[in-house]
Amino acid sequence: MIKLYDYILSVNCYKQRLMMSILDVPFESVPVDFYPGWEHKGEEFKKINPLGHIPVIDDDGFMLRDAHAILIYLASKYDPSGLWYPTSNPELIGETSQWMLFAEGTTNTASAARLYVNLGYEFDIEACRVGAHRLFRVLDEHLWFREQENLDWICSGGHPTVADIAIFPDVILSEEGGIARIDYPALRRWTDRVKRIPGFEPMPGIFPAGDARPLSHEGEVNA
Amino acid sequence: MTESLMNLWHPIASSDDVQYRHVFQGQLLGREFAVWRADDDFVNVWENRCLHRGVRLSIGQNEGLELRCRYHGWRYASRSAGCTYIPAHPADAPARTICNRTFPSVERYGLIWSGEDPVGEPPQIAALEDSETLLLRSIVVNAPIKLVLGHLANYRFSITADPDNVATTSIDYQDERSLSLTATSDGEESTVVFFVQPVDSNRSVIRGLLSSSPSGTERLPTLRHHSMELSRLRDTVELEALDGPSLEPMVATIEQDPVALSEVVTSSGRKAALRVQVLRKWTTAEGVVGLELESIGKPLPTHQPGAHIDVHLPNGLVRQYSLTNAPGEGSLYRIGVKLEPDSRGGSACLHETVKEGDVLAISEPRNNFPLRRDTVKTILIAGGIGVTPLLAMAQTLRSNNLDYELHYFAQTDGHLAFPEVLHELGDAVVLRLGLSPDETSRALTVLLAGYKPAMHIYVCGPGPMLEATRRIASGADWPDEAVHFEYFQNTIEVDSSSSFEVSLARSALTLEVPSGKTILEVLRDNGIALISSCEQGACGTCEVAVIEGEPEHQDVYLNDSEKLAGQRIMTCVSRAKSSRLVLDI
Numbered sequence: 001m002i003k004l005y006d007y008i009l010s011v012n013c014y015k016q017r018l019m020m021s022i023l024d025v026p027f028e029s030v031p032v033d034f035y036p037g038w039e040h041k042g043e044e045f046k047k048i049n050p051l052g053h054i055p056v057i058d059d060d061g062f063m064l065r066d067a068h069a070i071l072i073y074l075a076s077k078y079d080p081s082g083l084w085y086p087t088s089n090p091e092l093i094g095e096t097s098q099w100m101l102f103a104e105g106t107t108n109t110a111s112a113a114r115l116y117v118n119l120g121y122e123f124d125i126e127a128c129r130v131g132a133h134r135l136f137r138v139l140d141e142h143l144w145f146r147e148q149e150n151l152d153w154i155c156s157g158g159h160p161t162v163a164d165i166a167i168f169p170d171v172i173l174s175e176e177g178g179i180a181r182i183d184y185p186a187l188r189r190w191t192d193r194v195k196r197i198p199g200f201e202p203m204p205g206i207f208p209a210g211d212a213r214p215l216s217h218e219g220e221v222n223a
Numbered sequence: 224m225t226e227s228l229m230n231l232w233h234p235i236a237s238s239d240d241v242q243y244r245h246v247f248q249g250q251l252l253g254r255e256f257a258v259w260r261a262d263d264d265f266v267n268v269w270e271n272r273c274l275h276r277g278v279r280l281s282i283g284q285n286e287g288l289e290l291r292c293r294y295h296g297w298r299y300a301s302r303s304a305g306c307t308y309i310p311a312h313p314a315d316a317p318a319r320t321i322c323n324r325t326f327p328s329v330e331r332y333g334l335i336w337s338g339e340d341p342v343g344e345p346p347q348i349a350a351l352e353d354s355e356t357l358l359l360r361s362i363v364v365n366a367p368i369k370l371v372l373g374h375l376a377n378y379r380f381s382i383t384a385d386p387d388n389v390a391t392t393s394i395d396y397q398d399e400r401s402l403s404l405t406a407t408s409d410g411e412e413s414t415v416v417f418f419v420q421p422v423d424s425n426r427s428v429i430r431g432l433l434s435s436s437p438s439g440t441e442r443l444p445t446l447r448h449h450s451m452e453l454s455r456l457r458d459t460v461e462l463e464a465l466d467g468p469s470l471e472p473m474v475a476t477i478e479q480d481p482v483a484l485s486e487v488v489t490s491s492g493r494k495a496a497l498r499v500q501v502l503r504k505w506t507t508a509e510g511v512v513g514l515e516l517e518s519i520g521k522p523l524p525t526h527q528p529g530a531h532i533d534v535h536l537p538n539g540l541v542r543q544y545s546l547t548n549a550p551g552e553g554s555l556y557r558i559g560v561k562l563e564p565d566s567r568g569g570s571a572c573l574h575e576t577v578k579e580g581d582v583l584a585i586s587e588p589r590n591n592f593p594l595r596r597d598t599v600k601t602i603l604i605a606g607g608i609g610v611t612p613l614l615a616m617a618q619t620l621r622s623n624n625l626d627y628e629l630h631y632f633a634q635t636d637g638h639l640a641f642p643e644v645l646h647e648l649g650d651a652v653v654l655r656l657g658l659s660p661d662e663t664s665r666a667l668t669v670l671l672a673g674y675k676p677a678m679h680i681y682v683c684g685p686g687p688m689l690e691a692t693r694r695i696a697s698g699a700d701w702p703d704e705a706v707h708f709e710y711f712q713n714t715i716e717v718d719s720s721s722s723f724e725v726s727l728a729r730s731a732l733t734l735e736v737p738s739g740k741t742i743l744e745v746l747r748d749n750g751i752a753l754i755s756s757c758e759q760g761a762c763g764t765c766e767v768a769v770i771e772g773e774p775e776h777q778d779v780y781l782n783d784s785e786k787l788a789g790q791r792i793m794t795c796v797s798r799a800k801s802s803r804l805v806l807d808i
Contacts, residue, residue, distance in 0.1 A: 141450060144360050147239070148443060182248045182255075183363040183426075185240045192245055207293055210284035211624060213243040213262060 002027040003058040005048060007034035009118070011111045011169040012067035013055040014203040019071055019165050021201035023078045027057075035119050067107070068100050071162040083159040095155040099163035105135050106170035113177025125178075132179045136171070140184035147186060152193050160197060168194045172206050228252060228368075231400065232345035234334035234418050234430045237358055241266055241335055246290065248281035250422045252339055253473025255279070256326065261301035261551060262287040262622075268337045269304055270324040272477070273297060280323075287622050288551030299323050301551035305525020307619075313597045314704075316590035319524050332432055333358040334418075339475075350395075350403060350414045350434040359415075359431035360446060362453045366464035368400060368421040371429060374460050375402055375417050380452055382406055382413045383441070415449075424470035429453055494754070495535045495584035497523065499556070504579050507559060508640040511608060512574055513547075516556045516583065523554055528615040529592035529681075529709075532556060533756050535584040537576060542569040543757050545611040545683075545709075546588060547641060549618035556588070559640045561608035589756060591763035591780070592681070592709045594619060599677040601627040602670065604692055606684020610640055612709060613683055617648050630655055630670060632663060632684065664691050671699045683709045686779075693782075703784040710779040713760040713796065717777050723799040727751070727808050728770055742767075742794040742806075751808065753794065760796035767794050771805035774798070 002020070006013045006029040020027050032054050033039040041052045049056045049065045056065045057073075064070050075085035086092040109131035115121035116128065143154070153160045154167065172191050174181060181188055194200070195209035202208050235249045241260045248271065249256040255271035257280035271279050273292040280299075284291045289298045289307055296310040297317075304323035309315070329336045329345050333356065336345040364371050379392050390406035395414065397403075400421065405414045414434040419427050431453070437445045499516035507513040531545045544558040560573045577583070594601075594616045601620055603613040610631055620627040629648060632655045633639055645652050655666055671680070671692075680701065682692045689708050696706045719739055725746075726733045736745045743765055746753055756764035760778030769792050776786045778793035785791060792804070 141360070141454075145443075145447070145450075148446060182250060185236070185247060185361075188248065189240075189242060189245060207282065207284075210244060210286055210291075213287065 002060075003030050004028070005030050005032050005040075005045075005054050005056040005058075007032050007040075007054055009204060010034060010054060011114070011173060012053075012107065014169050014206075015067050015165055016055050016057065016070055016074070017203070018169070018201055019074050019084075019162070020078075022165075022197055022199035023074065023084070024199060025074065025078045068103055068162075068166050071166055072100070075162045083157070083161070084165075085162050086155075086157060086159075089157070092155055092157050092161075096161045096163050099154050099161075100166055102135070102139075103163065103166035103170065106132065106139075106167055109135060110170045110174040110177060110179055113179060114173055115177075117177050128177070129179055132174060132177070136174075136179070136181070136184050136187060139167070139171075140187045143190050144186040147189070152190070154190075160194070164194055169203075169206075176205060227399065228421055229339045230342045232329070232336045232338045232341040232343075233400070233420050235268070235337045235420060236335040237361060237430070238330055238333045238335060239358075244285045244287065246281045246283055246285050248279070250426075251337065252421055252475065253423050254339065254475030255281070256337070257281040257283070257290070258328075258335060258337075259285045259290055259301075261285075263301075263552065265301055266328045266330060266335055267301055267304070268326040268328040268335070269299075270326075270477070272323075274306070274321055274323055288549060288619075289622070297321075300525045302554050303522055303525040303551075305550075307525060307527045307550045308594075308596055310597060313595045314593060316527050316530070316593040319587060322525060332356060334430060334432075346401070348403070348416055348432075350416060351432055354434055355436045357433040357436040357442065357445065359433065359453070360450045362429040362450070362457050363422075364427050364429060364457045364460050365425060366427060366460045367425055367467070367470060368419050368427045370464055370467065371419050371427045371460055372397070372400070372402065374456055374463075375404075375419070375429065378404060378415075378417075378452070378456060380404075380406055380413075380415065381448060382408050382411055424473050425464065429457075494586060495533065496587050497585050499523070499583055499585055501577060501579050501581045501583065502555060504577070507642070509635075509637045510562045511638075511640045512560050512562075513641065514558050514560065514573065514577075516558070516585065518554060519582065523556060524587050526550055526556065526588035526615075527590045528594045528619040529612050530588040530590040530615075531592075531612070531756070531762065532558070532588050533586035534558075534573070535586075536569060536572045537581075537583075538568055538572050540567070540569045540572065542573075543762055545592075545615070547611045547614040547644070549615050549622065552618070556585075559608060559611045561640075586756070589754075589762075589764055591766075592683075592707065594681065595679055596620075596623060596625060597677065598625060598679050599675065600679075601625065602678070602680045603627060603629040604667070604670075604680060604682040604684070605629065605631045606682075606688040607633055607638065608640060609682075609684030609688075609709075609711065611683070613681060614641055614644050616681060617651065618644070621648060621651065627651060628653060630666075632656075632658060632666075632688065660687065660691075663688060664695065667692055667695045668699075671696050671701065674699055674701045674705070679705050679707065681707045684711075686710060686712075686714050689779075697783075703782045706782065708782070710761045712757075713777075713779045715760070715777055715779060715796075717760070717796050719798065721775065721798050721800075723801070724803045725799075726771075726803060726805045728805055729808055736798070741796065742792070742798070742804075746794065746808075753808070755795055758795045760793045763793065765794045766791050768807035769804060770807050772799055772801040772803050774804065775800045 004027050040054050109128045112123045113128040116123045116125045154163045155161045192209045235251050236247050240247050247258040249258050257269045257271040259267050271281050278294040282293045288301050291298045298308040300307050304325045306317040306321035309317050326337045331345050390408040392406045395403035401418045403416045417431045498519045502517040503515040526546050531543045533541050546556050548557040562574045563570045605613045617629045630653045722738045756762045763780040774792040775798045777796045
């Protein structure tokens with residue numbers, strides 16, 4: 001079984017739990033005393049990841065670190081449909097890679113602001129917040145135009161990809177870092193859609209969405 | 224300037240922002256809104272604040288007809304914003320005073336319009352009336368409205384979305400929050416109307432509408448062209464705003480929360496606080512008319528499933544009828560009235576005299592038959608016209624995705640009231656037609672086998688059927704508190720021969736109740752106002768807590784264990800076995 005070196009309040013660890021929950025992959029969570037123990041920075045943990053970061057997975061002896069790389073691995077290995085990491089379509093895999101890099105940006109701004117506020121990390125908080133708003137503006141516009149084409153997800157296929165999973169946690173917890181989402185209506189709607197993906201799993205600070213409107217209603221509207 | 228903006232209608236969202244089962248977070252003049260579309264397309268604009276702990280309702284859950292706060296799960300009804308359910312008090316009906324602040328809403332030109340205190344109607348723009356319009360992507364600008372408007376006057380755009388297409392732009396009109404521009408190129412014209420929404424002193428949203436929608440393939444490039452040009456304008460304005468004076472944020476006044484979370488009893492007797500007009504009257508089943516009552520003037524107070532109203536009839540009689548519609552469904556009350564063969568004038572008056580358009584006096588809704596929602600399964604058992612409160616319950620349970628069944632016992636299918644609602648409830652409805660009393664008991668025995676914790680029964684119907692249900696449920700190990708019932712009337716022969724003393728603990732008053740008079744009457748004679756409704760021991764409205772003494776229960780409202788506990792009394796019919804009762808009033 002996959003072992004996930006894990007911390008309940010880490011967005012990057014949550015990305016893995018969310019992906020594995022959606023793909024229905026069983027895993028064992030190995031708790032790391034991230035705060036206040038800083039166990040990930042200790043000598044013991046550096047044998048697992050010399051960078052001193054979590055998450056790390058151990059899939060039957062195969063070790064992998066870095067949140068977004070692990071997402072790609074999990075989707076490539078455990079999603080038989082091939083839709084979450086769409087390698088068979090060059091345009092789509094290009095887009096997916098582009099937005100996976102964008103996710104590095106949201107992690108280093110929005111989620112960094114959260115670490116500053118919640119766990120006392122020393123970051124330039126103003127720069128984090130300004131940077132997050134800059135990225136959210138771009139993403140909100142992108143998602144608004146996607147909706148104009150009746151597309152629900154970040155990449156242009158009809159199915160969510162690892163990019164949605166990589167970006168969603170940074171966005172949905174942004175208010176913990178003092179980054180409001182009131183100015184990003186399309187972004188807020190997309191977070192509802194992600195929460196309605198079958199197998200969705202929340203973490204502390206994330207609330208599940210209610211049910212979508214039952215289909216029987218739509219008939220009434222059209223009638 | 225803020226003063227005059229307060230009295231205007233402003234666009235606060237686009238229609239597409241307010242999707243089903245989503246809660247849009249908006250802001251106008253410093254005040255935050257939770258904006259949500261109910262399943263019947265009514266758009267609610269509410270103060271973004273739960274009355275309980277002040278949490279933003281925009282993180283709550285839109286459940287179709289109710290909005291549920293994320294923090295402690297309080298539910299509020301669409302339209303009225305009244306509280307319908309408090310999970311911490313699952314067996315109680317929330318007080319009517321718990322009602323969120325609402326703001327008006329109108330949908331026009333693909334935008335949701337609201338305002339702090341708007342006068343008249345939202346603006347009508349000639350250029351947008353006749354043709355199919357195209358709503359541009361809204362652009363948030365961190366700058367004051369005045370600065371944004373100033374720059375928009377210089378907005379230049381291309382008609383064809385081809386950046387090389389040079390158009391001449393002229394201003395059609397401009398006021399304190401909007402302007403209209405027309406671009407002309409090679410004899411072709413395009414008009415754009417901008418509304419600038421004053422979000423806060425230093426934040427605005429540009430909402431633009433093109434007067435004519437470009438054809439299919441041109442639509443998306445046109446939207447992109449404007450989004451790009453307006454973003455460019457935004458960047459310029461924001462740079463300029465950085466150099467401007469720093470402005471204090473607007474502070475929206477928050478209305479006081481209702482003081483009383485429990486209802487204070489002040490009204491005397493059976494008060495007809497509301498006036499309603501009969502909007503529709505129709506025959507919904509054999510011998511049953513449906514009546515839709517619409518408010519005159521202010522919106523009707525929120526009701527909860529199980530609630531009833533007193534109807535004050537033109538002939539002076541007062542009768543109780545359950546509301547059949549679910550909370551949040553329309554701003555009207557719907558009741559079903561069966562013509563009783565031995566009518567003492569109540570049902571006959573509603574059947575024969577009252578007609579569409581008539582004005583009736585009614586009480587505010589009261590709920591003595593509250594629906595729990597912390598259940599694994601709810602069994603609703605209706606006998607004949609007893610279906611009325613259960614229909615409201617069924618619609619609520621359905622909308623909350625809670626497991627339930629509605630067993631409807633009736634003579635024939637011609638006797639089924641509100642068939643359109645039954646149809647909508649679908650498979651959850653089990654019809655039991657033409658059963659004899661024995662067959663009914665057998666059916667109930669099968670139905671009530673297999674009690675599990677967190678299952679509840681709600682039954683309403685004729686007396687003998689309620690007796691049978693309670694007896695069978697008790698035999699099948701259902702605890703009394705899981706069996707909820709509502710009688711049409713009290714058929715117990717009330718014995719009022721005893722005489723005794725009542726001490727009112729909080730009023731420091733001791734009164735004699737002579738034979739032939741009720742506690743309620745004695746209290747009223749002595750100036751103590753107590754609300755009542757049916758005045759025959761069936762509805763539970765005049766209930767009072769007993770501190771000392773042994774009540775002689777003659778009502779059909781309390782269940783057996785409640786009667787045995789002797790802690791509550793229906794003052795309209797019940798009396799005392801002991802020589803003295805100490806009451807908590």
